[in-house]
Amino acid sequence: MIATVRGRVIEIGLDRVIIEMGNVGLWVYIPDQFRLSLGMGETISLHTHLVVREDSLTLYGFSTSEEREFFILLLGVNGIGPRLALTTLSTLNPTAIRRAVFSEQAAVFQRVPGIGSKTAQRIVLHLQGRITATDDLDGLVTMADTDSQVVEALIVLGYSVVEAQAAVQAIRKDAPDDVEERIRFALQYFG
Numbered sequence: 001m002i003a004t005v006r007g008r009v010i011e012i013g014l015d016r017v018i019i020e021m022g023n024v025g026l027w028v029y030i031p032d033q034f035r036l037s038l039g040m041g042e043t044i045s046l047h048t049h050l051v052v053r054e055d056s057l058t059l060y061g062f063s064t065s066e067e068r069e070f071f072i073l074l075l076g077v078n079g080i081g082p083r084l085a086l087t088t089l090s091t092l093n094p095t096a097i098r099r100a101v102f103s104e105q106a107a108v109f110q111r112v113p114g115i116g117s118k119t120a121q122r123i124v125l126h127l128q129g130r131i132t133a134t135d136d137l138d139g140l141v142t143m144a145d146t147d148s149q150v151v152e153a154l155i156v157l158g159y160s161v162v163e164a165q166a167a168v169q170a171i172r173k174d175a176p177d178d179v180e181e182r183i184r185f186a187l188q189y190f191g
Contacts (some may be wrong), residue, residue, distance in 0.1 A: 005061060006045045009038055015086070017061075019044065028061040029082075032090035032162055051075075051082045060086060066094050070131075077126045079119050088112045088123075091161050093169060099147070101127045108148060111161045147171075150182045159190070 005026060007019035016029045017038060028046060038044065046061030047068040060082060062068045067089055074085035091112045092100070100108035101124055109120035147168045154164035167186040175185050 002048050002050050002059060004045060005048050005059075007043065009040055009042050009044060012038060012040065019046070019061075026059060028059045029086055030061045031063075031067065031086060033093070033166060034063045058082060062089070064094075070094050070097060073127060073130055074123070076130075077119070077123050079122060084112075084114050087114060092165060095169070096165060097127070098131060100124065101131060104128075105148065111151070111165075113161075146177055146179055146182060149179050150186055153179075153183050154186055163190075 005019055005021065005028065007021040007026070009017050010020045010025060011018035012035060015032070015035070016027055017035060018025045018027055020026075028048065030046070046063070047065045048059055048061045049068055049071055051058045051060065060068075060071060062071065071082075071085050071089060074080050074088055075082065080088070088097075088109070092108065096108065100106070104124055106117065106120035106124045109115050109123050110117060115123070150168050150171075151161070151164045154167060155161060159167070164186075167189040168182075170189045171182055171185045175182055
């Protein structure tokens with residue numbers, strides 16, 4: 001199993017990067033938010049997971065080991081393959097996934113392209129008991145509904161789901177729970 005990869009980015013594609021290690025270029029699929037933060041020639045380290053299929057060996061890379069663990073957990077959900085698991089991590093970060101699971105908000109997963117209501121329910125059921133709460137989650141679970149409203153408002157304003165999620169994640173931890181205030185802080189992210 002290939003657990004980590006360190007090398008220089010020599011190509012950035014729509015859903016992948018090619019990382020040069022010595023004289024070998026590895027084709028690695030990565031989440032959108034991470035891919036958008038990379039620059040050509042940059043040296044990066046990835047936590048990876050190799051998916052072995054009858055007709056292919058596909059490498060998926062993540063900026064943290066936590067993202068990789070969530071990827072592996074999502075692969076265990078009936079109806080979710082590697083591409084949909086990667087799309088999920090491109091749309092929702094591990095904190096947002098934890099919020100949704102602990103507050104039992106399957107609708108959060110329906111924001112991911114390709115996930116319907118039944119699959120969203122399966123994700124919540126599968127992840128319950130398999131993920132642990134973090135210290136910062138205590139206050140976040142109660143704010144999940146508020147942040148969900150903020151994401152919906154940003155989508156109505158024309159931002160993509162990924163952009164809206166990134167803006168919500170950038171809101172200061174000490175920001176008030178008021179939806180309008182949180183929207184204002186989220187819009188500052190784009191300014």
